[in-house]
Amino acid sequence: MNSLSLLLWIIGAILVQLAVFLGYRFWQHWLEYLALRRSARARSIPVNARPSSDEAEVMALAWQGLRSFQVVQKQLEDAGQSICSFYLAPQDGLPLAPFQAGQFLTFQMELPVPGGATAAIVRCYSLSDAPDPGHYRISVKRVFAPAGSQFATGRSSNFFHDHVEVGSVLKLRAPSGHFYVDRSDAPVVLIGGGIGITPMMSMLNACLRERPEREIWLFYGVRNSREVAWKSQLETLAANHPNFHLQLCWSNPLPADVSGRDFHQRGHIDLELLRRLLPLKPYHFYICGPTPMLQGLVPALEEWGVPDQRIHFEAFGPASVQRKSAAPDPAGAPDETAALVVTFSRSGKQLPWQSSSGTLLEFAEAQGIQVDSGCRAGGCGTCQTTILAGEVAYRQTPDFDPEPGTCLMCVCTPKTNVSLEL
Ligand SMILES: Cc1cc2nc3c(=O)[nH]c(=O)nc-3n(C[C@H](O)[C@H](O)[C@H](O)COP(=O)(O)OP(=O)(O)OC[C@H]3O[C@@H](n4cnc5c(N)ncnc54)[C@H](O)[C@@H]3O)c2cc1C
Ligand code: FES
Incomplete structure (x- = not known):
């Protein structure tokens, strides 16, 4: 055998080994995927399923209309000081209604207007931590006027930052909302963009507390180190839970921000990133973030083949995301020109x-x-x-x-x- 044919034999042997290895890994993933599908079906993991005894407790402790709460703690969460948490305890001292991780509170406030009068304003804020018998926590981002506009800054968010202090009393409705994490042990992907991290913090903390072994991925998108909230808390959780995978995705890092040390991914969270990092498993996806993020990710996940019932999302305001399942039937679609x-x-x-x-x-x-x-x-x-x-x-x-x-x-x-x- 001459040296050329020896070389060809060696290359051939390497290729065969590589093919066997890849085939074996694919087979393993496929079996794992089928097993998870079977177990999900067997347990018929209904999205947002919860034990009925919990439901009864929520119904019993939820209140109608407005209830007064006192701020018992106020805490800034990010280096840029634009996200502030408020811990709220009920003034009547009665038990708190539990909530589902991902739900929100609705506040009714009287804000001062020029001339010395006040005007009523209603705003929703997601609960930003796992349920706690003593208090609720919300985290509010200060909203500025759009660059170059004549509009005033955000009324409620700036009021919270500048005028709501420990001891302030706020009126709010009971926790509500249909966007909350299921309580099974199915693998889950949480995606939070900007202040959309608040329901994700609640979901993450609740999941890790209830089912510490559950597989959880968190993709958290912000611009840079000025904007990221709860960074050290998230890193500690990731260090203590091998099943929790943290991905900090920064779209515009500062010169001092170092990839691999301060953050994991440069750029926006998109399907390419998810496909690259996520193993082939029947994940439930929970997404909250700005409108462009939702409008990009939700259809992309659908195109990728993620079933509709495993994609859950919420916007903090008007966001029209056209779901495939909700797409109008062309035959029955209203005539654009008919009024x-x-x-x-x-x-x-x-x-x-x-x-x-x-x-x-x-x-x-x-x-x-x-x-x-x-x-x-x-x-x-x-x-x-x-x-x-x-x-x-x-x-x-x-x-x-x-x-x-x-x-x-x-x-x-x-x-x-x-x-x-x-
Ligand atoms: C379910 C839900 C959960 C939420 N959870 C959170 C949360 O956890 N944390 C959080 O920070 N926020 C959350 N939000 C958003 C929050 O409810 C408020 O919308 C946010 O705080 C802004 O309210 P604001 O009163 O401060 O701003 P607004 O006074 O409503 O102003 C909003 C923006 O509009 C601009 N503006 C003012 N007038 C005009 C005009 N005429 N035309 C165009 N623009 C104008 C303002 O300058 C400002 O930039 C949530 C919203 C929902 C629906
Ligand atoms: S339901 Fe809140 S403004 Fe319409």
Whole structure:
């Protein structure tokens, strides 16, 4: 045998070994994937499933309307000092209603306006820690006016940062919301962009407390070290739980931020990153972040083949994410050019609405009709309005259950000609 054929034999042997190794690894992953699918089916892991005794406890301790809470601790969470946590204990001293990790609280506040008067304002804030019998925690990001605009800074968030102190009393509704982590041991991927990290902190802490062995990935996207919150807490959790995989993804690191030491990934969280890092498993994905992030990731996950019922997401405001399952049937889709008629009866206006006119809230505001609103995302009920005639449609089930005969104008559109008591 000459040296060329020897070399060919060696290369051939290496290739065969490599092929056997890759085939074996693929087979292992495939078996693991099938086993997880079987066990998920056997346990029929329903999304957001919870024991019925917990449900009964929540129902018993939840309250109707507003309840007064006192701020017992206030704490900044990031180097840029733009995220501040508030710990809230009930003034009446009665037990707290437990909540599902990922849910939010709705606050009704009276904020000072020029001239010495006050104006009512409603805002939602996610619970940002695992349930605790003594207090709730929320974490508020200070909102500035868009660059170059004449608008005032965010009213509620700046009020929280500048005027809510230990001892302040706030009025809030019981925890609510349909975006919460399931309590099974199915592997889970949490994705938080910016202040969208708050429900993820609640989910992460609750999962690790209830099922310390559960496989959890957290992808946390911010610009750089000024914006990241709870960094040392997250790193400690990752160091203590080998099944918790932390990925800090910074899109615009500062010159002093070092990749591999301060953060794990440079750039935005996208499907390519998830495909590269995640093993082949039937993960549940929970996503909360800015609109562009949701609009990019949700359809990408669907395209990747993640079943609809394993993709859960929430926006902190109006965000239209078109789900494949909710895509209109082209045959039954409304004609873009055909207008439905919306009657605002108290205002005495009758106007043509088209799909480009947006939600009923956006449409009313564009016509100069004043509508009270809070979350603008179907969560707080502030924009609930009586329907006098006709029907409306929701793209997604709202978190707040509107009373019969009413609609949440911020998240619905007309289905037929509709008349509203407004
Ligand atoms: C379910 C849910 C959970 C949430 N959880 C959290 C959380 O955990 N943490 C958190 O920080 N936030 C959270 N939010 C967002 C929060 O509810 C508020 O929306 C946020 O704090 C901004 O409220 P604001 O009153 O400070 O700002 P606003 O006063 O509502 O102003 C918002 C922005 O609009 C600009 N603006 C003002 N007037 C106009 C105008 N005429 N046209 C255009 N722009 C204008 C302002 O300058 C500002 O930039 C959540 C929202 C929802 C729906
Ligand atoms: S504004 Fe909160 S439900 Fe519409």
